[in-house]
Amino acid sequence: MTYTRRDALVVGASGIALLAATRVAFAVTGEEAIAEFTGGAAAGEGGITIKAPEIAENGNVVPVEVDAPGAAEIMLVAPANPSARLTSMKFGPASGAQRISTRIRLAKTQDVTAVARMADGSFIMTSQPVKVTVGGCGG
Amino acid sequence: MADAKPRVKVPKTANAGEPITIKTLISHVMESGLRKDKKTGDLIPQQIINRFTCDFNGENVVDMTLSGGVSANPYVEFDAMIDAAGEFKFTWYDDDGSVYEASKSIELA
Amino acid sequence: MRIRAMKTTALTAAMMLGLGQSALAEPDLDARLVVNEELEITTITAAPAHLEGALEQIASGWHYRGETTRAMQADDFENPAMAFVDQGLAAWDTVDGSEGKSCASCHGDIEESMAGVRAVLPKINPANGELWSMEDYINDCRTNRMGAEAWNWDKGPMKTMTAAIAVQSRGMPVDVAIDGDAAPYWEQGKEMYYTRTGLLQLSCASCHEENHGNYIRADHLSQGHINGFPVFRMKQSNLVSMHNRFFGCVRDTRAQSYAKGGPEFHALELYVASRGNGLSIEAPSVRN
Numbered sequence: 001m002t003y004t005r006r007d008a009l010v011v012g013a014s015g016i017a018l019l020a021a022t023r024v025a026f027a028v029t030g031e032e033a034i035a036e037f038t039g040g041a042a043a044g045e046g047g048i049t050i051k052a053p054e055i056a057e058n059g060n061v062v063p064v065e066v067d068a069p070g071a072a073e074i075m076l077v078a079p080a081n082p083s084a085r086l087t088s089m090k091f092g093p094a095s096g097a098q099r100i101s102t103r104i105r106l107a108k109t110q111d112v113t114a115v116a117r118m119a120d121g122s123f124i125m126t127s128q129p130v131k132v133t134v135g136g137c138g139g
Numbered sequence: 140m141a142d143a144k145p146r147v148k149v150p151k152t153a154n155a156g157e158p159i160t161i162k163t164l165i166s167h168v169m170e171s172g173l174r175k176d177k178k179t180g181d182l183i184p185q186q187i188i189n190r191f192t193c194d195f196n197g198e199n200v201v202d203m204t205l206s207g208g209v210s211a212n213p214y215v216e217f218d219a220m221i222d223a224a225g226e227f228k229f230t231w232y233d234d235d236g237s238v239y240e241a242s243k244s245i246e247l248a
Numbered sequence: 249m250r251i252r253a254m255k256t257t258a259l260t261a262a263m264m265l266g267l268g269q270s271a272l273a274e275p276d277l278d279a280r281l282v283v284n285e286e287l288e289i290t291t292i293t294a295a296p297a298h299l300e301g302a303l304e305q306i307a308s309g310w311h312y313r314g315e316t317t318r319a320m321q322a323d324d325f326e327n328p329a330m331a332f333v334d335q336g337l338a339a340w341d342t343v344d345g346s347e348g349k350s351c352a353s354c355h356g357d358i359e360e361s362m363a364g365v366r367a368v369l370p371k372i373n374p375a376n377g378e379l380w381s382m383e384d385y386i387n388d389c390r391t392n393r394m395g396a397e398a399w400n401w402d403k404g405p406m407k408t409m410t411a412a413i414a415v416q417s418r419g420m421p422v423d424v425a426i427d428g429d430a431a432p433y434w435e436q437g438k439e440m441y442y443t444r445t446g447l448l449q450l451s452c453a454s455c456h457e458e459n460h461g462n463y464i465r466a467d468h469l470s471q472g473h474i475n476g477f478p479v480f481r482m483k484q485s486n487l488v489s490m491h492n493r494f495f496g497c498v499r500d501t502r503a504q505s506y507a508k509g510g511p512e513f514h515a516l517e518l519y520v521a522s523r524g525n526g527l528s529i530e531a532p533s534v535r536n
Binding site (some may be wrong): 087 | 157158159160171173194195196198199200201202203204205206207208209210211213214215216217218219220221
């Protein structure tokens, strides 16, 4: 059925036509976003966790939570999105924990990546693979 | 967008020095700038909430920058810690210059 | 493909199994929905008598969604649809039209006046014997009593208002009448439900009665109840109305679809609602 095959090639939800081949002028890649955040410094492992569904029901609304105790700032990156830098959160003096929970758009299956800048200026990083499914019937 | 309405959940009371969870939701289309108008084929210009801040009694809790990669109707959940009774102020900044605000008071338990 | 010969087995073969993930293989029928830690929602119950055994039990579409999606409905501060409900609540208090009235001017507090309304719609309007949906009542008030313009059936202002009204019945059982003057509409809707149409020769029953729990591409087929409408569909990241969904489903069988707000979808709305009699109104729900 041509309908099914054609749609199988369309990644992501139809509500957001993220054209994989299109790079918008201001878009950054995953590497660029991370390098900008760390100033080129290497990021270590451990001390940062990502909670995200193994399979995102819909690429438009993917709940993600990042926890990095002691961080000064956390950044979330989706390397396979047209523009990889998703969001970053700085924690001020009145913050109660270094944790952010939000919902992101994922253009396709990829490793969602989180980088944290610690209070002492060092960086830690982790990533979590999230599968993004093509939906079912339209409507 | 004139009809961006925030929804904020803050506990009514909290112990000093104990983390509390705050949930925020605001309706906003978060137009990424990557979608095309079906009729004209032109790109629909970006219009997103690009920044969200929360302050307590004038002190910053969180300062968040958002992109078109954040889902429409941005949901943001985070933790704060209070040392006295007071007021939380939440501010969302729209690309078009609009600023949306909400505030919630809290007492010490 | 021989369209005439397409039967359920061929339909099943035509559906690609999603990713073969065992985690999503079955709807989680043991999950329970409690909203705001206090409101219990009936999401599974005995099938109504008129189904005559077509379904063993009825289950809300909530069960067919993934864990993180289901969790979004448990807290009104996490449910993205509630941001739209807030818009509808604001509109309730907003004066509109030549008569200088808002909904509140006549109906007062929405929580009191609209409790239970969603649960019995669509219904026969005794004044004219017609089958009316919530949208009909809203536009009737606007044009005849507020001196305001009718709202488009499927645009923002109407959808947010139906959401604000629907949530006032949340937790109450769906209870639409199918007898008396409603009977002919119900029969019409029932016939539509079971009639195969379109190039794909699918009826509503082909998917929602015969294949609920199976996958259609990567989506989990539900029983097709409408107790959760208007829903926040993640695909559109927006509220979606019942007639909008009907329209899309019929179009996707590659048939000429019907008008939103037209007689066919009114009848179908009544019939589909009745299949869910006993489930709680769950609006506004979150679906794919």
